[in-house]
Amino acid sequence: MSGLVRFEVEGGIGTIRLLRPPVNALNFEIQDGLHAAALEASGRRDVAAVIVYGGEKVFAAGADVKEMQAMTYTDMVDRSAALQAAFIAIARIPKPTVAAITGYALGAGCELALACDFRVAADDAKLGQPEVALGVIPGAGGTQRLSRLIGPARAKEMIFSGRPVPATEALRIGLVDEVVAPDEVYAAARRRVEGYVGGPAYAIRAAKEAIDRGLEVDLETGLEIERMQFAGVFATRDRDLGMAAFVEHKKGGAQFEGR
Numbered sequence: 001m002s003g004l005v006r007f008e009v010e011g012g013i014g015t016i017r018l019l020r021p022p023v024n025a026l027n028f029e030i031q032d033g034l035h036a037a038a039l040e041a042s043g044r045r046d047v048a049a050v051i052v053y054g055g056e057k058v059f060a061a062g063a064d065v066k067e068m069q070a071m072t073y074t075d076m077v078d079r080s081a082a083l084q085a086a087f088i089a090i091a092r093i094p095k096p097t098v099a100a101i102t103g104y105a106l107g108a109g110c111e112l113a114l115a116c117d118f119r120v121a122a123d124d125a126k127l128g129q130p131e132v133a134l135g136v137i138p139g140a141g142g143t144q145r146l147s148r149l150i151g152p153a154r155a156k157e158m159i160f161s162g163r164p165v166p167a168t169e170a171l172r173i174g175l176v177d178e179v180v181a182p183d184e185v186y187a188a189a190r191r192r193v194e195g196y197v198g199g200p201a202y203a204i205r206a207a208k209e210a211i212d213r214g215l216e217v218d219l220e221t222g223l224e225i226e227r228m229q230f231a232g233v234f235a236t237r238d239r240d241l242g243m244a245a246f247v248e249h250k251k252g253g254a255q256f257e258g259r
Contacts, residue, residue: 002033007040012197013190014047016090018054023061026108028079031086034112038089045258048201049193050093052116053100053186059125060109065134080139083108087140090115091212094205096196100189101125102182106164111138114145117208119175120189121167122182127175128164148215150174200238201258206230 004027006017016037018024026034041050054060071079090097090112099105099113101121110127113119121127129142137143138159147155150173158165170176180188196204206229214222233239238256245254 002029002036004030005033005037007037009044009047011194012046012048013193014041014044014050016041016050016052018052018060021055021057023058023104024054024109025062025064026060026112027064027067028082031083035082035086035089038086038093041095042089042093047095048197048199048258049096049098051098051100051186051189051193052090052112053189054102054109056102056183056186058103059099059101059105060112061104062107062109062130063140083140087111087115091141091145094208095201096193096204096208098189098192100185101127101176102185104164106130107138107142108140111140111142111145114141114149118177118192119170120178120180120185120192121170121176122185123167123179124182125167125170125179126164127167127170128162129159130162130164132160132162146175198256198258200233200236200242200254200256202236202238203233203242206233 004018004020006019008015008017016034018030020027020030041047096118097116098118098120099116101113101119103122103125105113105125105127107130110129113127129138129146131138143155143159146158154173165175167176167179171179178188178192210226210229213225217225237259238254241254241256
């Protein structure tokens with residue numbers, strides 16, 4: 001994993017930390033580090049949920065423009081695949097994920113936040129897709145994930161104008177899920193996902209898969225995805241424990257094993 005990205009685990013919650021001050025510009029090394037961290041988070045059984053965090057000052061203020069400036073079309077054809085793969089790996093972590101946003105989440109930084117299930121932002125944070133000011137468009141999921149999250153018209157306005165959206169507006173339009181004081185962002189992100197620690201990991205995984213995959217297809221196909229995931233969790237130990245606890249009126253509910 002890159003020295004600019006660190007993955008650490010505490011109390012069943014993994015944190016992917018960006019370590020490139022002052023603004024965590026997402027250069028190629030960080031992109032590859034994010035991919036590696038996502039794969040580690042996905043595979044570790046001691047991780048029930050994941051926080052993506054840029055630190056106390058800035059989440060991520062975009063890609064590294066200086067690194068991209070000299071790139072040709074064919075250079076970007078090759079590199080864009082790795083960029084997309086890194087953010088897809090974040091989106092496909094089979095556990096609840098939350099972006100803890102301080103300062104700015106702009107361009108690729110906003111796209112990184114969009115790849116998470118939830119977003120907690122500081123009350124002075126700003127989010128946006130300012131790529132048009134560089135004569136380009138979002139290339140790490142912004143045109144797709146943003147429009148699915150807040151609707152096509154609002155996404156077009158943000159992307160066409162490139163304007164940064166303040167946290168209060170981001171909350172109102174559904175771009176973020178919670179706004180807190182700047183020094184409370186990481187703690188709020190942990191609170192949002194700590195309830196999943198010790199939970200039925202494979203049922204949560206199946207629910208996330210059904211929702212995310214279902215959004216990509218028509219309703220009938222989505223219902224079939226749900227049906228298959230629903231049937232699949234009947235093969236888990238946690239299903240046995242959960243239903244037995246319910247039938248037996250077990251005080252405190254089931255003690256899930258995550259298998």
